[in-house]
Amino acid sequence: xxxxxxxxxxxxxxxxxxxxxxxxxxxxxxxxxxxxxxxxxxxxxxxxxxxxxxxxxxxxxxxxxxxxxxxxxxxxxxxxxxxxxxxxxxxxxxxxxxxxxxxxxxxxxxxxxxxxxxxxxxxxxxxxxxxxxxxxxxxxxxxxxxxxxxxxxxxxxxxxxxxxxxxxxxxxxxxxxxxxxxxxxxxxxxxxxxxxxxxxxxxxxxxxxxxxxxxxxxxxxxxxxxxxxxxxxxxxxxxxxxxxxxxxxxxxxxxxxxxxxxxxxxxxxxxxxxxxxxxxxxxxxxxxxxxxx
Amino acid sequence: xxxxxxxxxxxxxxxxxxxxxxxxxxxxxxxxxxxxxxxxxxxxxxxxxxxxxxxxxxxxxxxxxxxxxxxxxxxxxxxxxxxxxxxxxxxxxxxxxxxxxxxxxxxxxxxxxxxxxxxxxxxxxxxxxxxxxxxxxxxxxxxxxxxxxxxxxxxxxxxxxxxxxxxxxxxxxxxxxxxxxxxxxxxxxxxxxxxxxxxxxxxxxxxxxxxxxxxxxxxxxxxxxxxxxxxxxxxxxxxxxxxxxxxxxxxxxxxxxxxxxxxxxxxxxxxxxxxxxxxxxx
Numbered sequence: 363x364x365x366x367x368x369x370x371x372x373x374x375x376x377x378x379x380x381x382x383x384x385x386x387x388x389x390x391x392x393x394x395x396x397x398x399x400x401x402x403x404x405x406x407x408x409x410x411x412x413x414x415x416x417x418x419x420x421x422x423x424x425x426x427x428x429x430x431x432x433x434x435x436x437x438x439x440x441x442x443x444x445x446x447x448x449x450x451x452x453x454x455x456x457x458x459x460x461x462x463x464x465x466x467x468x469x470x471x472x473x474x475x476x477x478x479x480x481x482x483x484x485x486x487x488x489x490x491x492x493x494x495x496x497x498x499x500x501x502x503x504x505x506x507x508x509x510x511x512x513x514x515x516x517x518x519x520x521x522x523x524x525x526x527x528x529x530x531x532x533x534x535x536x537x538x539x540x541x542x543x544x545x546x547x548x549x550x551x552x553x554x555x556x557x558x559x560x561x562x563x564x565x566x567x568x569x570x571x572x573x574x575x576x577x578x579x580x581x582x583x584x585x586x587x588x589x590x591x592x593x594x595x596x597x598x599x600x601x602x603x604x605x606x607x608x609x610x611x612x613x614x615x616x617x618x619x620x621x622x623x624x625x626x627x628x629x630x631x632x633x634x635x636x637x638x639x640x641x642x643x644x645x646x647x648x649x650x651x652x653x654x655x
Numbered sequence: 656x657x658x659x660x661x662x663x664x665x666x667x668x669x670x671x672x673x674x675x676x677x678x679x680x681x682x683x684x685x686x687x688x689x690x691x692x693x694x695x696x697x698x699x700x701x702x703x704x705x706x707x708x709x710x711x712x713x714x715x716x717x718x719x720x721x722x723x724x725x726x727x728x729x730x731x732x733x734x735x736x737x738x739x740x741x742x743x744x745x746x747x748x749x750x751x752x753x754x755x756x757x758x759x760x761x762x763x764x765x766x767x768x769x770x771x772x773x774x775x776x777x778x779x780x781x782x783x784x785x786x787x788x789x790x791x792x793x794x795x796x797x798x799x800x801x802x803x804x805x806x807x808x809x810x811x812x813x814x815x816x817x818x819x820x821x822x823x824x825x826x827x828x829x830x831x832x833x834x835x836x837x838x839x840x841x842x843x844x845x846x847x848x849x850x851x852x853x854x855x856x857x858x859x860x861x862x863x864x865x866x867x868x869x870x871x872x873x874x875x876x877x878x879x880x881x882x883x884x885x886x887x888x889x890x891x892x893x894x895x896x897x898x899x900x901x902x903x904x905x906x907x908x909x910x911x912x913x914x915x916x917x918x919x920x921x922x923x924x925x926x927x928x929x930x931x932x933x934x935x936x937x
Contacts, residue, residue, distance in 0.1 A: 421840065423820075423836055424820050424821070425836040497857060506812040507843055588850070592819070593841050593842060593844065594838060594840055594844065614846055615819055615820050617736070617737055618820070618821025618822060618823075619820075619821055623820075
């Protein structure tokens with residue numbers, strides 16, 4: 363009797379400890395949200411800068427009281443879209459190769475390389491981009507500098523590979539064996555089976571990976587800062603134009619900013635935050651849809 | 656037993672603290688300046704601010720702690736504005752800025768100019784242009800001159816490289832070259848002196864500017880108005896693009912150790928350190 367009681371008590375204590383740990387995440391996310399939104403919405407509430415000008419302006423000159431982030435929003439979206447366009451097909455085919463086609467030895471080597479890629483600090487991607495990709499882009503660019511949307515897209519496309527590959531691979535590997543066997547039994551080839559049966563079955567998992575990849579691309583800062591050029595104005599109209607994504611705008615200037623300038627950097631963070639929230643909601647919906655079906 | 660032991664310990668500690676405080680007070684008020692330098696200085700000095708002054712302040716700090724082993728010295732290079740903010744808020748014992756203070760920043764701060772710095776205009780070593788006027792540099796940065804052939808170079812577009820908004824070097828450069836807030840929109844923005852230098856070294860048509868203390872052999876510092884970008888020329892004021900290095904502190908919050916350090920910075924010894932690291936003595 364006593365022993366059971368003590369066991370229950372122990373269980374309760376451990377449970378409490380778990381709850382505290384879980385709370386760390388909840389409290390952190392609340393604190394960050396409140397902090398960013400409180401500071402970021404201040405300039406619009408107190409009317410020190412009009413929200414409309416902030417969202418639609420195409421020039422960022424803090425010294426002249428011009429804080430427009432529209433060209434940054436466009437830059438962020440273009441860079442993310444481009445990275446997805448290049449990175450996702452490569453990542454999905456990699457995942458297919460690892461889980462369906464490669465022998466266990468080659469598969470292991472590729473998987474290890476992808477995992478290693480995930481562990482490389484983002485600033486090193488930036489240094490690589492600045493040292494290799496930027497000079498290469500400069501060679502083919504009609505513009506005089508290699509820092510560009512294209513260089514950013516290339517760096518980001520590499521950076522999203524690990525996320526998309528690992529999630530796609532997981533979802534491909536949980537597709538029941540019977541599906542493949544059924545397909546083979548109907549006389550389909552291996553490649554036909556992959557594209558007509560396996561990938562459609564793993565669709566929602568792959569989409570989750572893609573959306574997390576979008577999140578990674580839009581939120582990336584350090585690597586992008588070194589290769590994007592960070593101009594103070596201008597909507598990019600070609601792949602060789604420079605861009606200033608939302609993230610690098612914050613990282614570049616936060617250390618120096620004061621007053622309204624600083625508050626509007628938080629506002630830039632709010633815009634970024636809203637983007638990320640939309641992406642997360644999309645992921646949640648997809649995951650739910652998967653469970654439902 | 657243990658309770659009484661605790662009580663004794665606490666009272667001892669309190670007594671010691673009071674004695675120390677009293678000691679500090681008396682030495683501070685009664686001794687003359689020559690004696691204060693002899694009495695051991697102790698405490699923690701934590702400065703921060705401009706990255707341009709970091710080399711100088713770090714070197715002066717380690718020399719100062721060598722002379723006063725009881726002092727703990729740290730300096731974090733976080734940018735001029737941060738240094739000023741930190742000094743105002745009291746999170747730094749002193750802040751450093753590599754530009755003049757804005758009126759809204761002055762508040763209750765005391766300013767001390769401890770050095771001058773030159774800003775070098777740097778080109779890729781392959782560029783044939785070796786001299787520009789201040790006006791030409793301004794026009795290049797405003798986008799009125801866009802091709803090297805307009806200033807005596809090859810027929811190639813000029814790639815303008817600047818620093819991030821709020822950077823002390825950028826503020827000083829725009830002010831000294833007189834194109835404040837008129838930077839051309841498509842200029843490439845790089846964070847920090849090092850990144851500007853790497854970019855210019857990697858692009859044959861680039862122009863950038865860095866602290867004179869940062870210039871290395873990967874880039875070529877050009878003459879401005881026919882004057883070489885050298886320490887001597889900043890000192891004799893013939894080189895136009897130069898600026899002050901400031902230390903700021905709040906008189907009400909500053910401690911003795913910090914004041915002693917700033918005094919040290921102004922001595923011949925301290926100024927020698929400034930010069931050793933590419934700064935220009937006051």
